[in-house]
Amino acid sequence: MKFFVDTAEIDAIAELNDLGMVDGVTTNPSLIMKSGRDILEVTKEICDLVDGPVSAEVVATEADAMIAEGRKLAEIAENIAVKVPLTWDGLKTCKVLSGEGRMVNVTLCFSANQALIAAKAGATFISPFIGRLDDINIDGMDLIEDIRVIYDNYGFDTQILAASIRTVNHVTECARLGADVMTAPPGVIKSLASHPLTDKGLAAFLSDWAKTGQKIL
Numbered sequence: 001m002k003f004f005v006d007t008a009e010i011d012a013i014a015e016l017n018d019l020g021m022v023d024g025v026t027t028n029p030s031l032i033m034k035s036g037r038d039i040l041e042v043t044k045e046i047c048d049l050v051d052g053p054v055s056a057e058v059v060a061t062e063a064d065a066m067i068a069e070g071r072k073l074a075e076i077a078e079n080i081a082v083k084v085p086l087t088w089d090g091l092k093t094c095k096v097l098s099g100e101g102r103m104v105n106v107t108l109c110f111s112a113n114q115a116l117i118a119a120k121a122g123a124t125f126i127s128p129f130i131g132r133l134d135d136i137n138i139d140g141m142d143l144i145e146d147i148r149v150i151y152d153n154y155g156f157d158t159q160i161l162a163a164s165i166r167t168v169n170h171v172t173e174c175a176r177l178g179a180d181v182m183t184a185p186p187g188v189i190k191s192l193a194s195h196p197l198t199d200k201g202l203a204a205f206l207s208d209w210a211k212t213g214q215k216i217l
């Protein structure tokens, strides 16, 4: 499973990228707002830092304007994936931009039918939002499972980009169910390394080591 990092914070992306943990980046208007940066500038910096796809989202809601914004975002760098919301106009935009050979990430997906039509419109990535479904007491993992089955039934090559990942268990489940990609905030990716028994075991080893009075260096 590929790891995308869901942030527009350059330092956080760089830290994970240095460890080989970043196969791509996703941003959205809320993340750009949080960064306090200009969208074109910060997206260019991210694209220069990371080899994989970098999603940058349009904010227009009518197809012609979405297409124009998408083309402008795509000019930032070769590795831009234009992110469009899963609306009818978003699908029109997806069809046009993917036809021009650009990567398109169709976002805000909350149903298997939405994922099906996004694939038919030529989406490179479909972004089902797990955490936001969990927030309304619908199991987001059922959606990942349904999309995996449907895409495999018909050989769609649209990649399932599990989004709105909030916990390490979400990551495990996405990998188990065969999501192609997951995108998570830096904190969730870093916490994949944590386990209380690791901390407990290390504390015990260090305590015993201190009693030996030895040094390795």
Ligand code: E4P
Pocket (backbone or CB within 6 Å): 006, 026, 027, 028, 107, 127, 129, 131, 132, 163, 164, 165, 183
């Ligand atoms: C994905 O592309 C979105 O930017 C993101 O995963 C949304 O996550 P949230 O529901 O935690 O805001």
